[in-house]
Amino acid sequence: xxxxxxxxxxxxxxxxxxxxxxxxxxxxxxxxxxxxxxxxxxxxxxxxxxxxxxxxxxxxxxxxxxxxxxxxxxxxxxxxxxxxxxxxxxxxxxxxxxxxxxxxxxxxxxxxxxxxxxxxxxxxxxxxxxxxxxxxxxxxxxxxxxxxxxxxxxxxxxxxxxxxxxxxxxxxxxxxxxxxxxxxxxxxxxxxxxxxxxxxxxxxxxxxxxxxxxxxxxxxxxxxxxxxxxxxxxxxxxxxxxxxxxxxxxxxxxxxxxxxxxxxxxxxxxxxxxxxxxx
Ligand SMILES: [Zn+2]
Numbered sequence: 001x002x003x004x005x006x007x008x009x010x011x012x013x014x015x016x017x018x019x020x021x022x023x024x025x026x027x028x029x030x031x032x033x034x035x036x037x038x039x040x041x042x043x044x045x046x047x048x049x050x051x052x053x054x055x056x057x058x059x060x061x062x063x064x065x066x067x068x069x070x071x072x073x074x075x076x077x078x079x080x081x082x083x084x085x086x087x088x089x090x091x092x093x094x095x096x097x098x099x100x101x102x103x104x105x106x107x108x109x110x111x112x113x114x115x116x117x118x119x120x121x122x123x124x125x126x127x128x129x130x131x132x133x134x135x136x137x138x139x140x141x142x143x144x145x146x147x148x149x150x151x152x153x154x155x156x157x158x159x160x161x162x163x164x165x166x167x168x169x170x171x172x173x174x175x176x177x178x179x180x181x182x183x184x185x186x187x188x189x190x191x192x193x194x195x196x197x198x199x200x201x202x203x204x205x206x207x208x209x210x211x212x213x214x215x216x217x218x219x220x221x222x223x224x225x226x227x228x229x230x231x232x233x234x235x236x237x238x239x240x241x242x243x244x245x246x247x248x249x250x251x252x253x254x255x256x257x258x259x260x261x262x263x264x265x266x267x268x269x270x271x272x273x274x275x276x277x278x279x
Contacts, residue, residue, distance in 0.1 A: 026187045026207055030062040030274040032105045034075025035098040037127055037263065038086070044093060045221050045232040054222065056263035058127055060102060061215055062109065062116075062274070063205060067183050069111060070118035071138070072203050072215055073262070075102050077130035077164065089126065102131045108275045113137070118182060119171075120190055122217020122262070123197040124150045124160040132165035140168055141182065141190055144175040146199025158198060158236070176201075193219045193248065195231070195241030202248060204257060209279045212257035219244050221263045 037056040042049035061072040078101035080087045086097035106113060119138035121128050124146060142150075149158040151169055156162075174180065180190040189204040196218040203215040219241075220226040231241040252259060261267050272278060 025066045025183065025185050026205060027064045027066060028277040028279050029064070029205060029207060030109055030277045031260075031268070031271050032060040032062060032075070032102065032274045033100060034058045034060040034073070034102055034105075034130075035080065035096055035127070037076075038095040038097060040093055040095075044090070044234045046225050046230050047233060048228070048230065049224070055265050056221060057265060057268040058096075059262050059268060060105075061203075061205075062106070062111065063188060065183050065188060068117040069115055070120065070182060070188060071116050071135060073121050073128045073217070074119075074131040074135065076127050078103055080130070096127060103134065105274050119168075120182070120201070120203065122202065122215070122219075123200040124155075124158070124165065125197065125218070126161050126164060128217070129161075129164040133167040136167050136171060138171065140171045140173040141180060142173060142175060143192055143194070143199030143201055144177055145194070146197060146201075147173065147175055149198050191247070191251065193217070193244035195219070195235055195237050195239075195244045197236050200236075200244070202244075204251065204255070207279060212255045214248055214251060214257045214259050216248075216259055216261045218263070219248055220259075220261055223261060223264050223267065226259065226261065 035058040037058055039054045039056060042052050042054055058075055060075045063070045076096045076098045080096050080098040081101045086095040088095045113134040114137045116135055116138050119135045120141040149155060150160050178192045182188045182190065187206045191202050191204060193202045194200050200217055202217050202219050204212060205215065206212045229245050231238045235241045251257060
């Protein structure tokens with residue numbers, strides 16, 4: 001009996017040691033400024049904020065894992081950088097602005113689009129797929145329902161602009177029906193979080209020093225909506241949206257992860273931008 005207890009203790013201790021000695025397999029993450037969405041009226045995102053304007057930040061996230069590079073979201077199209085007044089979409093509600101093309105940011109980091117072997121986007125709206133066509137060398141990770149909507153006969157019905165990502169039609173794809181551990185070590189995990197779009201997803205990244213973070217995609221757009229768990233009226237499915245926010249909240253409670261809200265007008269300002277990185 002005593003022997004058994006000692007053995008168990010030894011196993012627990014050695015188990016702990018192997019966890020803390022485990023090498024950091026996410027080596028770094030670059031948070032890239034991928035433009036700005038100037039919103040005239042927030043009614044589309046929350047009836048409580050109808051009539052108010054906002055400037056949504058817009059980011060791409062480049063992760064260097066020991067097994068390769070993964071890009072999460074591709075931002076506003078680099079073509080917008082040449083438009084002095086930006087590009088107005090959604091019937092005037094929103095103007096996209098881009099100061100620095102993603103291609104330039106990658107060059108500054110020292111990574112070519114062809115070096116990126118793994119591409120995942122939270123969803124296929126224009127401000128997340130703007131530069132998708134640059135990454136034809138990458139394997140694509142998408143929820144099957146999002147893939148079928150994006151590459152099916154009527155992408156516009158889902159609010160997608162097929163020209164943004166047309167070149168990915170030939171890409172190798174891992175079609176998902178739920179969560180997916182990209183590198184098999186639990187450090188970069190895609191979590192299905194439908195509602196904003198039919199197959200929206202978020203990304204859990206375990207950083208060695210900063211700790212775990214959830215990259216929100218558009219499961220929420222800004223802090224006030226998160227705090228009140230408000231579902232934007234323009235979302236694809238309101239019930240699923242609420243369930244996905246609860247899923248993220250539970251994931252955060254379970255893992256201690258922080259939520260990095262891609263579009264929040266304030267939160268992203270405090271996060272160092274590429275070519276700096278977080279670890
Ligand atoms: Zn968005």
